[in-house]
Structures are given as structure tokens and as C-alpha cells.
Amino acid sequence: MTRADWILRPILWFATASIINLLLLRSAHAPVAGLIAGGVLLLAYWRLSTSVAGLPLLYLSTIGIAMFFEHLVSTSVASAASAAFSLACMAASAAILFWQGRELQRWIPRPSGRVFGVIAVAVLPVVLGTTLVILVNLPAPGGWSFVLARATEAAFGIFAVIGAATGPRQPNGGRAFRLWWTDGTIALAAMLVVRLMMRGNPMAP
Numbered sequence: 001m002t003r004a005d006w007i008l009r010p011i012l013w014f015a016t017a018s019i020i021n022l023l024l025l026r027s028a029h030a031p032v033a034g035l036i037a038g039g040v041l042l043l044a045y046w047r048l049s050t051s052v053a054g055l056p057l058l059y060l061s062t063i064g065i066a067m068f069f070e071h072l073v074s075t076s077v078a079s080a081a082s083a084a085f086s087l088a089c090m091a092a093s094a095a096i097l098f099w100q101g102r103e104l105q106r107w108i109p110r111p112s113g114r115v116f117g118v119i120a121v122a123v124l125p126v127v128l129g130t131t132l133v134i135l136v137n138l139p140a141p142g143g144w145s146f147v148l149a150r151a152t153e154a155a156f157g158i159f160a161v162i163g164a165a166t167g168p169r170q171p172n173g174g175r176a177f178r179l180w181w182t183d184g185t186i187a188l189a190a191m192l193v194v195r196l197m198m199r200g201n202p203m204a205p
Contacts, residue, residue, distance in 0.1 A: 005179045006107060007120045009055060012179070014129030016187040017059035018153075019136065019194060021067050026141075026197070031071040038064030052180060055107065062100040069093040070153060094159040101163020106170045114169065122164040126157035136191050137198065 024033050041061035048054055069089040101122050108117030130150055140146040 006109060007124065009179045009183060010059075010104070010107075010121050010125040011128050011132075012183055012187055013056050013059045014063070014125035015132040015136075016183075016190055017056070017063045018129060018133045018150075019187075019190040020060065021064045022133070022137075023190065023193060023197070024064070025067065025071070031068045034064040034071075035068040038062070038068065049103070052178070056183075056186075058100060058103055062096050065096050066093045066156065067153065069096075070156065074149065074152075090156075093156055097156055097159040098163040101160035101165070102167060102170075104160065105164045105167070108164075108169070110169075114165065118161060118164045122157070122161045126154050126160065130154040130157075136194050139198075141198070 021034050021037075024037060025031055027033075038061045041057050041064065045054065045057035045061055048057060069092045072089045073086045073093075104121040105117075107121055108114075112120070130153070134140065134147055134150055137146065
């Protein structure tokens, strides 16, 4: 495993998982699809976490579940009851992303320092991955509201950073972080679907 593998693969799969979950949200017109898919993929992750599929499953499941709760916050009406509901949803999203960060910590190679490792597996994927998602979707569906939504999701990534940065360093456990050709193929396929959808209706939400 080279440094490029364990730095580039999280960035690639953060962006890919975000794109796939956004496509699922648009096609289903209901965030519950992301929650169901996220739950199923989370079960798969627990069984395959040390395999090459571990990282994709982690991102696909946790990002899908986090998007579900964040979508509920954005659609709740203004009232005292909905304020409490929104806070609960934000706490749920923060919790799943914190756990994501703790799991990402397992992929930081032993020789790497904590600070550099956290930047590589938790900070760069959020910053560069979110940027890639926005660029792929230009012109942004819904205009600036789409960009603002992605920026809000990126802000929640701070909890993944906290998760990766706290607690004792966990052993790698033989987890695979090698960059595979299938990673790029899936990413390109997801981006192609986005561009095809944008071509059919460039301002569709």
C-alpha cells in the first residue's frame, strides 16, 4: 500500500458515495430510500470491513444515513416541536459521522502520525470530495440551494474528523486501502449518470 492509495481512495469514495446517494435521493424522491440502503450497506460493512469493499461500504452507508437525517432537518417546519425534532436529527447525523471517523481511523497506517493521518482520511475527503460533487453537478440543480446543502453536509464532516482524531489509535487489522481500477470505474459511472440526468433536465432538484 502506497501513500497515494490510502490518501486518494478515501477522497474518491467520499465523492462517489455522495454522488450515488444524491442520485438515489433524486430518483426515489424520498430520503427514506437512502436510510434503507444505508442500513443494508451498514450490515454488509460489519461483515466485510476488513476486505477491499470495506471503505466503499463505510462511506456508502454512513453518508446515506447522514443525508437522510440532514434532509429531515431541511424540510421540517418552523415550530417548537420541529425545532426539537431537528436537533434530534442533527444529533443522529453527527453520531453516525463520528462513528464513521472512528472507523476511518483503523485505516491510518501505523507509521503515520495522528495529525497527518486524520487530515488524509477525514479532512481531505470532505473538502476535496464535496468540491468534486459540486463540480460534477454544475450547473447546480436548484442553483445556490444545492451548493448550500452540500456545504452544510460538509460542515457536519467535522464530527468525522473528531471521531478520527479522538480515542486510542486502533490497529489496522489488515484492512485493505489499495486503490483498485474498479474504484475509478464506479466513480466515473456515477459521474456519467449525473451528467446524463443534468443533460435531460439541468435545473431539476
